[in-house]
Amino acid sequence: MQVSRIDVKNFRSIREATLAPCSGVNLIVGDNGAGKTSLLEALHLMAHGRSFRGRVRDGLVRTDAAGLEVYVEWTDLSSPIPRGRRAGLRHTGSSWEGRLDAEPVSQLGDLCAALAVTTFEPGSHSLVTGGAESRRRYLDWGLFHVEQAFLPAWRRYSRALRQRNALLKARPNAAQLDAWDRELAESGELLARQRDAYVEALEPAVVATAAELGPSLGEARLEHVPGWRRESLSLLDALLVSRERDAFAGYTSVGPHRADLRLEFGAVPGRSALSRGQAKLAALSVLLGQARFHAQATGDWPVIALDDVASELDRRHRAGVLEWLDALPAQVFISGTEVPEDVLPWSRPKATFHVEHGEVTATVLA
Numbered sequence: 001m002q003v004s005r006i007d008v009k010n011f012r013s014i015r016e017a018t019l020a021p022c023s024g025v026n027l028i029v030g031d032n033g034a035g036k037t038s039l040l041e042a043l044h045l046m047a048h049g050r051s052f053r054g055r056v057r058d059g060l061v062r063t064d065a066a067g068l069e070v071y072v073e074w075t076d077l078s079s080p081i082p083r084g085r086r087a088g089l090r091h092t093g094s095s096w097e098g099r100l101d102a103e104p105v106s107q108l109g110d111l112c113a114a115l116a117v118t119t120f121e122p123g124s125h126s127l128v129t130g131g132a133e134s135r136r137r138y139l140d141w142g143l144f145h146v147e148q149a150f151l152p153a154w155r156r157y158s159r160a161l162r163q164r165n166a167l168l169k170a171r172p173n174a175a176q177l178d179a180w181d182r183e184l185a186e187s188g189e190l191l192a193r194q195r196d197a198y199v200e201a202l203e204p205a206v207v208a209t210a211a212e213l214g215p216s217l218g219e220a221r222l223e224h225v226p227g228w229r230r231e232s233l234s235l236l237d238a239l240l241v242s243r244e245r246d247a248f249a250g251y252t253s254v255g256p257h258r259a260d261l262r263l264e265f266g267a268v269p270g271r272s273a274l275s276r277g278q279a280k281l282a283a284l285s286v287l288l289g290q291a292r293f294h295a296q297a298t299g300d301w302p303v304i305a306l307d308d309v310a311s312e313l314d315r316r317h318r319a320g321v322l323e324w325l326d327a328l329p330a331q332v333f334i335s336g337t338e339v340p341e342d343v344l345p346w347s348r349p350k351a352t353f354h355v356e357h358g359e360v361t362a363t364v365l366a
Protein backbone atom coordinates (compact mmCIF):
# COMPACT_ATOMS: atom_id res chain seq x y z
CA MET A 1 0.00 0.00 0.00
CA GLN A 2 1.23 3.45 -0.80
CA VAL A 3 -0.23 6.53 0.76
CA SER A 4 -0.17 9.58 -1.51
CA ARG A 5 -1.91 12.11 0.73
CA ILE A 6 -2.65 12.59 4.42
CA ASP A 7 -4.76 15.50 5.70
CA VAL A 8 -4.97 16.00 9.45
CA LYS A 9 -7.17 18.59 11.18
CA ASN A 10 -7.56 19.46 14.85
CA PHE A 11 -5.53 16.45 15.92
CA ARG A 12 -3.67 17.16 19.19
CA SER A 13 -1.50 20.24 18.45
CA ILE A 14 -2.04 20.03 14.69
CA ARG A 15 -4.58 22.58 13.49
CA GLU A 16 -4.26 21.63 9.85
CA ALA A 17 -1.55 19.71 7.98
CA THR A 18 -1.25 18.05 4.60
CA LEU A 19 1.45 15.57 3.63
CA ALA A 20 2.11 14.23 0.15
CA PRO A 21 4.44 11.32 0.98
CA CYS A 22 6.73 9.63 -1.50
CA SER A 23 6.63 5.91 -2.27
CA GLY A 24 9.88 5.15 -0.44
CA VAL A 25 11.12 6.48 2.88
CA ASN A 26 9.41 9.46 4.51
CA LEU A 27 11.22 11.16 7.36
CA ILE A 28 9.22 13.25 9.81
CA VAL A 29 11.60 15.45 11.73
CA GLY A 30 11.11 18.00 14.51
CA ASP A 31 11.82 18.93 18.11
CA ASN A 32 10.20 17.29 21.11
CA GLY A 33 6.49 18.10 21.24
CA ALA A 34 6.46 19.37 17.63
CA GLY A 35 3.73 16.96 16.53
CA LYS A 36 5.66 14.15 14.76
CA THR A 37 4.01 11.34 16.69
CA SER A 38 0.62 12.97 16.18
CA LEU A 39 0.98 12.63 12.39
CA LEU A 40 1.74 8.91 12.68
CA GLU A 41 -0.99 8.57 15.31
CA ALA A 42 -3.52 10.04 12.85
CA LEU A 43 -2.55 7.47 10.21
CA HIS A 44 -2.71 4.71 12.84
CA LEU A 45 -6.17 5.87 13.96
CA MET A 46 -7.49 5.56 10.42
CA ALA A 47 -6.03 2.07 9.98
CA HIS A 48 -6.71 0.62 13.44
CA GLY A 49 -9.78 2.54 14.61
CA ARG A 50 -7.93 3.50 17.79
CA SER A 51 -4.87 5.40 18.88
CA PHE A 52 -1.78 3.81 20.43
CA ARG A 53 -1.85 6.59 23.07
CA GLY A 54 -5.25 6.35 24.71
CA ARG A 55 -8.82 6.89 23.58
CA VAL A 56 -9.97 9.64 21.26
CA ARG A 57 -12.01 11.25 24.03
CA ASP A 58 -8.92 11.36 26.25
CA GLY A 59 -7.20 14.14 24.37
CA LEU A 60 -6.77 13.44 20.66
CA VAL A 61 -9.09 16.26 19.64
CA ARG A 62 -7.26 19.60 19.61
CA THR A 63 -8.13 21.76 22.61
CA ASP A 64 -11.08 24.05 21.75
CA ALA A 65 -11.98 22.12 18.57
CA ALA A 66 -15.24 20.17 18.27
CA GLY A 67 -13.74 17.16 16.49
CA LEU A 68 -10.70 15.86 14.63
CA GLU A 69 -10.51 14.93 10.97
CA VAL A 70 -8.20 12.58 9.11
CA TYR A 71 -8.29 11.99 5.37
CA VAL A 72 -6.01 9.51 3.55
CA GLU A 73 -5.56 8.65 -0.12
CA TRP A 74 -3.62 5.54 -1.04
CA THR A 75 -3.04 2.91 -3.70
CA ASP A 76 -3.77 -0.71 -2.92
CA LEU A 77 -1.24 -2.86 -4.79
CA SER A 78 -2.56 -6.27 -3.74
CA SER A 79 -4.26 -6.97 -7.07
CA PRO A 80 -2.65 -6.87 -10.55
CA ILE A 81 -4.48 -3.62 -11.26
CA PRO A 82 -3.55 -1.07 -8.57
CA ARG A 83 -6.60 0.44 -6.94
CA GLY A 84 -6.81 4.06 -5.76
CA ARG A 85 -8.67 4.41 -2.48
CA ARG A 86 -9.60 7.23 -0.09
CA ALA A 87 -11.00 7.35 3.39
CA GLY A 88 -12.10 10.09 5.74
CA LEU A 89 -12.76 9.99 9.46
CA ARG A 90 -14.32 12.68 11.63
CA HIS A 91 -14.29 12.00 15.38
CA THR A 92 -15.60 14.10 18.24
CA GLY A 93 -14.54 11.67 20.94
CA SER A 94 -18.11 10.50 21.53
CA SER A 95 -19.30 10.00 17.96
CA TRP A 96 -17.65 9.43 14.64
CA GLU A 97 -18.38 9.48 10.94
CA GLY A 98 -16.38 7.59 8.34
CA ARG A 99 -16.29 7.46 4.56
CA LEU A 100 -14.54 4.99 2.31
CA ASP A 101 -14.26 5.73 -1.41
CA ALA A 102 -16.91 8.45 -0.96
CA GLU A 103 -19.46 6.09 0.65
CA PRO A 104 -20.41 6.30 4.34
CA VAL A 105 -19.25 3.34 6.45
CA SER A 106 -21.26 1.89 9.32
CA GLN A 107 -18.31 0.36 11.18
CA LEU A 108 -14.80 1.62 11.83
CA GLY A 109 -13.68 -1.91 10.95
CA ASP A 110 -14.43 -1.16 7.28
CA LEU A 111 -11.71 1.50 7.28
CA CYS A 112 -9.33 -0.80 9.16
CA ALA A 113 -9.88 -3.61 6.65
CA ALA A 114 -9.11 -1.31 3.72
CA LEU A 115 -5.92 0.36 4.98
CA ALA A 116 -3.13 -1.71 6.53
CA VAL A 117 -0.54 0.15 8.61
CA THR A 118 2.07 -1.52 10.81
CA THR A 119 3.01 0.94 13.53
CA PHE A 120 6.01 0.72 15.80
CA GLU A 121 6.02 3.26 18.65
CA PRO A 122 7.76 3.44 22.03
CA GLY A 123 4.89 1.50 23.67
CA SER A 124 5.41 -1.40 21.24
CA HIS A 125 7.98 -2.77 23.71
CA SER A 126 4.99 -4.21 25.54
CA LEU A 127 4.70 -6.82 22.78
CA VAL A 128 7.67 -8.60 24.30
CA THR A 129 7.84 -7.23 27.83
CA GLY A 130 4.17 -6.57 28.67
CA GLY A 131 1.00 -8.54 29.32
CA ALA A 132 -0.86 -10.84 26.94
CA GLU A 133 -3.39 -8.27 25.71
CA SER A 134 -1.01 -6.51 23.31
CA ARG A 135 0.06 -9.87 21.86
CA ARG A 136 -3.55 -10.96 21.38
CA ARG A 137 -4.22 -7.67 19.61
CA TYR A 138 -1.14 -8.25 17.43
CA LEU A 139 -2.32 -11.75 16.51
CA ASP A 140 -5.85 -10.63 15.77
CA TRP A 141 -4.77 -7.65 13.64
CA GLY A 142 -2.73 -10.03 11.48
CA LEU A 143 -5.52 -12.58 11.22
CA PHE A 144 -8.12 -9.91 10.48
CA HIS A 145 -6.18 -8.94 7.35
CA VAL A 146 -5.34 -12.39 5.98
CA GLU A 147 -8.20 -14.65 7.10
CA GLN A 148 -11.72 -13.71 5.97
CA ALA A 149 -13.35 -16.17 8.35
CA PHE A 150 -11.67 -14.56 11.37
CA LEU A 151 -13.98 -11.57 11.93
CA PRO A 152 -17.24 -13.57 11.99
CA ALA A 153 -15.67 -16.11 14.38
CA TRP A 154 -14.31 -13.35 16.62
CA ARG A 155 -17.67 -11.52 16.71
CA ARG A 156 -19.53 -14.74 17.49
CA TYR A 157 -17.12 -15.59 20.30
CA SER A 158 -17.22 -12.03 21.77
CA ARG A 159 -21.02 -12.05 21.81
CA ALA A 160 -21.17 -15.45 23.52
CA LEU A 161 -18.57 -14.30 26.06
CA ARG A 162 -20.57 -11.15 26.89
CA GLN A 163 -23.72 -13.23 27.32
CA ARG A 164 -22.04 -15.83 29.53
CA ASN A 165 -20.41 -13.14 31.69
CA ALA A 166 -23.75 -11.35 32.10
CA LEU A 167 -25.40 -14.65 33.08
CA LEU A 168 -22.64 -15.47 35.57
CA LYS A 169 -23.33 -12.19 37.37
CA ALA A 170 -27.09 -12.93 37.45
CA ARG A 171 -26.90 -16.33 39.22
CA PRO A 172 -28.08 -18.44 36.28
CA ASN A 173 -29.48 -21.93 36.15
CA ALA A 174 -27.40 -24.71 34.61
CA ALA A 175 -29.50 -25.04 31.45
CA GLN A 176 -29.00 -21.37 30.54
CA LEU A 177 -25.25 -21.67 31.04
CA ASP A 178 -25.11 -24.93 29.07
CA ALA A 179 -26.46 -23.16 25.97
CA TRP A 180 -23.91 -20.33 26.11
CA ASP A 181 -21.08 -22.72 26.98
CA ARG A 182 -21.81 -24.66 23.78
CA GLU A 183 -21.82 -21.48 21.70
CA LEU A 184 -18.66 -20.18 23.37
CA ALA A 185 -16.87 -23.52 22.97
CA GLU A 186 -17.75 -23.90 19.30
CA SER A 187 -16.71 -20.37 18.29
CA GLY A 188 -13.72 -20.43 20.67
CA GLU A 189 -12.32 -23.71 19.27
CA LEU A 190 -12.62 -22.21 15.78
CA LEU A 191 -10.82 -19.01 16.86
CA ALA A 192 -8.04 -21.05 18.47
CA ARG A 193 -7.57 -23.13 15.30
CA GLN A 194 -7.35 -19.93 13.22
CA ARG A 195 -4.75 -18.50 15.61
CA ASP A 196 -2.79 -21.81 15.51
CA ALA A 197 -2.65 -21.74 11.72
CA TYR A 198 -1.75 -18.05 11.65
CA VAL A 199 1.12 -18.40 14.14
CA GLU A 200 2.50 -21.41 12.27
CA ALA A 201 2.46 -19.51 8.97
CA LEU A 202 3.79 -16.30 10.54
CA GLU A 203 6.72 -17.80 12.43
CA PRO A 204 9.19 -18.15 9.50
CA ALA A 205 8.75 -14.46 8.57
CA VAL A 206 9.42 -13.37 12.16
CA VAL A 207 12.39 -15.75 12.46
CA ALA A 208 13.92 -14.37 9.24
CA THR A 209 13.32 -10.76 10.26
CA ALA A 210 14.77 -11.25 13.75
CA ALA A 211 17.83 -12.96 12.24
CA GLU A 212 18.39 -9.90 10.02
CA LEU A 213 17.64 -7.14 12.53
CA GLY A 214 18.90 -8.64 15.80
CA PRO A 215 21.03 -11.74 15.19
CA SER A 216 22.49 -11.45 18.69
CA LEU A 217 19.05 -12.27 20.13
CA GLY A 218 19.29 -15.79 18.76
CA GLU A 219 16.59 -17.68 16.92
CA ALA A 220 13.02 -16.45 17.46
CA ARG A 221 10.29 -18.92 18.39
CA LEU A 222 6.54 -18.26 18.42
CA GLU A 223 3.93 -20.40 20.12
CA HIS A 224 0.21 -19.84 20.42
CA VAL A 225 -1.04 -20.42 23.96
CA PRO A 226 -4.80 -20.93 23.48
CA GLY A 227 -6.20 -19.76 26.84
CA TRP A 228 -7.17 -23.09 28.37
CA ARG A 229 -5.44 -26.45 29.00
CA ARG A 230 -6.16 -27.69 25.51
CA GLU A 231 -3.68 -30.56 25.77
CA SER A 232 -6.03 -32.27 28.23
CA LEU A 233 -9.48 -30.63 27.80
CA SER A 234 -11.85 -29.48 25.10
CA LEU A 235 -12.98 -25.87 25.61
CA LEU A 236 -16.47 -27.13 26.48
CA ASP A 237 -15.04 -29.29 29.26
CA ALA A 238 -12.75 -26.49 30.44
CA LEU A 239 -15.78 -24.18 30.75
CA LEU A 240 -17.64 -26.81 32.73
CA VAL A 241 -14.69 -27.41 35.04
CA SER A 242 -14.30 -23.68 35.71
CA ARG A 243 -18.04 -22.97 36.02
CA GLU A 244 -18.19 -22.81 39.80
CA ARG A 245 -15.11 -20.61 40.03
CA ASP A 246 -16.42 -18.38 37.21
CA ALA A 247 -19.81 -17.99 38.90
CA PHE A 248 -18.02 -16.91 42.08
CA ALA A 249 -15.78 -14.44 40.21
CA GLY A 250 -18.54 -13.23 37.86
CA TYR A 251 -16.53 -13.69 34.66
CA THR A 252 -15.24 -16.41 32.35
CA SER A 253 -11.69 -17.40 33.26
CA VAL A 254 -10.84 -19.73 30.34
CA GLY A 255 -10.97 -19.39 26.56
CA PRO A 256 -9.35 -17.56 23.66
CA HIS A 257 -9.89 -14.18 25.37
CA ARG A 258 -7.15 -15.35 27.76
CA ALA A 259 -4.84 -16.58 24.98
CA ASP A 260 -1.24 -15.48 24.60
CA LEU A 261 1.57 -15.66 22.10
CA ARG A 262 4.77 -17.05 23.62
CA LEU A 263 7.80 -15.27 22.16
CA GLU A 264 11.25 -16.64 22.81
CA PHE A 265 14.68 -15.69 21.54
CA GLY A 266 17.33 -18.42 21.68
CA ALA A 267 20.16 -16.31 23.10
CA VAL A 268 18.06 -14.58 25.79
CA PRO A 269 17.17 -16.55 28.93
CA GLY A 270 13.76 -14.86 29.42
CA ARG A 271 11.73 -11.75 28.72
CA SER A 272 12.92 -10.04 31.89
CA ALA A 273 16.53 -10.55 30.78
CA LEU A 274 16.10 -8.27 27.74
CA SER A 275 17.77 -4.86 27.89
CA ARG A 276 15.68 -1.93 26.62
CA GLY A 277 17.54 -1.89 23.31
CA GLN A 278 17.15 -5.67 22.95
CA ALA A 279 13.43 -5.44 23.76
CA LYS A 280 13.12 -2.79 21.07
CA LEU A 281 14.90 -4.96 18.49
CA ALA A 282 12.79 -7.97 19.49
CA ALA A 283 9.49 -6.05 19.25
CA LEU A 284 10.58 -4.46 15.98
CA SER A 285 11.40 -7.90 14.54
CA VAL A 286 8.03 -9.28 15.63
CA LEU A 287 6.12 -6.37 14.07
CA LEU A 288 8.15 -6.11 10.87
CA GLY A 289 8.05 -9.90 10.54
CA GLN A 290 4.28 -9.65 10.63
CA ALA A 291 4.37 -6.94 7.93
CA ARG A 292 6.54 -9.26 5.84
CA PHE A 293 4.08 -12.11 6.27
CA HIS A 294 1.20 -9.78 5.42
CA ALA A 295 2.99 -8.99 2.13
CA GLN A 296 3.44 -12.72 1.37
CA ALA A 297 -0.19 -13.49 2.16
CA THR A 298 -1.88 -10.53 0.44
CA GLY A 299 0.63 -9.54 -2.25
CA ASP A 300 1.02 -6.03 -0.81
CA TRP A 301 3.09 -4.59 2.04
CA PRO A 302 1.33 -2.64 4.75
CA VAL A 303 2.48 0.93 5.19
CA ILE A 304 5.18 0.95 7.87
CA ALA A 305 5.12 3.77 10.42
CA LEU A 306 7.96 3.94 12.94
CA ASP A 307 7.88 6.51 15.71
CA ASP A 308 11.23 7.33 17.24
CA VAL A 309 12.72 4.02 16.10
CA ALA A 310 16.35 5.13 16.36
CA SER A 311 16.43 5.94 20.08
CA GLU A 312 17.86 3.29 22.43
CA LEU A 313 19.58 1.50 19.55
CA ASP A 314 23.36 1.65 19.30
CA ARG A 315 24.92 2.98 16.11
CA ARG A 316 25.42 -0.47 14.55
CA HIS A 317 21.87 -1.66 15.19
CA ARG A 318 20.38 1.71 14.17
CA ALA A 319 22.25 1.59 10.87
CA GLY A 320 21.21 -2.05 10.39
CA VAL A 321 17.54 -1.25 10.94
CA LEU A 322 17.59 1.81 8.66
CA GLU A 323 19.40 -0.09 5.90
CA TRP A 324 16.88 -2.89 6.20
CA LEU A 325 14.02 -0.40 5.87
CA ASP A 326 15.68 1.30 2.91
CA ALA A 327 15.85 -2.04 1.07
CA LEU A 328 12.18 -2.83 1.74
CA PRO A 329 9.67 -2.60 -1.12
CA ALA A 330 7.25 -0.92 1.32
CA GLN A 331 6.38 2.69 1.97
CA VAL A 332 7.97 3.71 5.26
CA PHE A 333 7.44 6.63 7.65
CA ILE A 334 10.15 7.31 10.22
CA SER A 335 9.86 10.05 12.84
CA GLY A 336 12.72 11.40 14.91
CA THR A 337 14.26 14.55 16.31
CA GLU A 338 17.00 14.45 13.68
CA VAL A 339 17.48 13.15 10.16
CA PRO A 340 19.29 9.82 10.65
CA GLU A 341 22.63 10.29 8.94
CA ASP A 342 23.74 6.67 9.21
CA VAL A 343 22.63 5.39 5.82
CA LEU A 344 22.64 8.39 3.54
CA PRO A 345 22.32 8.54 0.62
CA TRP A 346 19.15 6.41 0.66
CA SER A 347 18.76 4.13 -2.31
CA ARG A 348 15.04 4.87 -2.70
CA PRO A 349 12.95 8.01 -3.09
CA LYS A 350 13.01 9.92 0.15
CA ALA A 351 10.94 12.82 1.44
CA THR A 352 11.62 14.83 4.57
CA PHE A 353 8.84 16.61 6.44
CA HIS A 354 9.79 19.16 9.08
CA VAL A 355 7.28 19.62 11.85
CA GLU A 356 7.26 22.67 14.09
CA HIS A 357 4.54 23.64 16.61
CA GLY A 358 2.05 21.32 14.90
CA GLU A 359 2.75 22.65 11.41
CA VAL A 360 4.44 20.79 8.61
CA THR A 361 6.82 23.50 7.44
CA ALA A 362 8.86 21.95 4.66
CA THR A 363 8.83 19.04 2.29
CA VAL A 364 12.04 18.13 0.54
CA LEU A 365 12.09 15.34 -2.00
CA ALA A 366 15.47 13.76 -2.60
Ligand SMILES: Nc1ncnc2c1ncn2[C@@H]1O[C@H](COP(=O)(O)OP(=O)(O)OP(=O)(O)O)[C@@H](O)[C@H]1O
Nearest residue numbers: 012013031032033034035036037038059061062063
Ligand atom coordinates in the same frame (compact mmCIF):
# COMPACT_ATOMS: atom_id res chain seq x y z
N1 LIG B 1 -5.62 17.74 22.57
C1 LIG B 1 -4.55 18.51 22.38
N2 LIG B 1 -4.70 19.82 21.99
C2 LIG B 1 -3.63 20.61 21.77
N3 LIG B 1 -2.36 20.18 21.91
C3 LIG B 1 -2.16 18.91 22.30
C4 LIG B 1 -3.24 18.01 22.54
N4 LIG B 1 -2.73 16.80 22.91
C5 LIG B 1 -1.40 16.95 22.87
N5 LIG B 1 -1.05 18.21 22.53
C6 LIG B 1 0.31 18.75 22.33
O1 LIG B 1 0.70 18.24 21.06
C7 LIG B 1 2.06 17.96 21.08
C8 LIG B 1 2.10 16.48 20.73
O2 LIG B 1 3.23 16.25 20.23
P1 LIG B 1 3.70 14.82 19.73
O3 LIG B 1 3.62 13.83 20.81
O4 LIG B 1 3.09 14.55 18.43
O5 LIG B 1 5.18 15.33 19.59
P2 LIG B 1 6.48 14.69 19.03
O6 LIG B 1 7.00 15.62 17.99
O7 LIG B 1 6.26 13.29 18.67
O8 LIG B 1 7.39 14.80 20.33
P3 LIG B 1 8.54 13.89 20.98
O9 LIG B 1 9.76 14.06 20.10
O10 LIG B 1 8.73 14.53 22.32
O11 LIG B 1 8.02 12.50 21.04
C9 LIG B 1 2.59 18.24 22.46
O12 LIG B 1 3.20 19.52 22.47
C10 LIG B 1 1.33 18.25 23.30
O13 LIG B 1 1.42 19.10 24.41
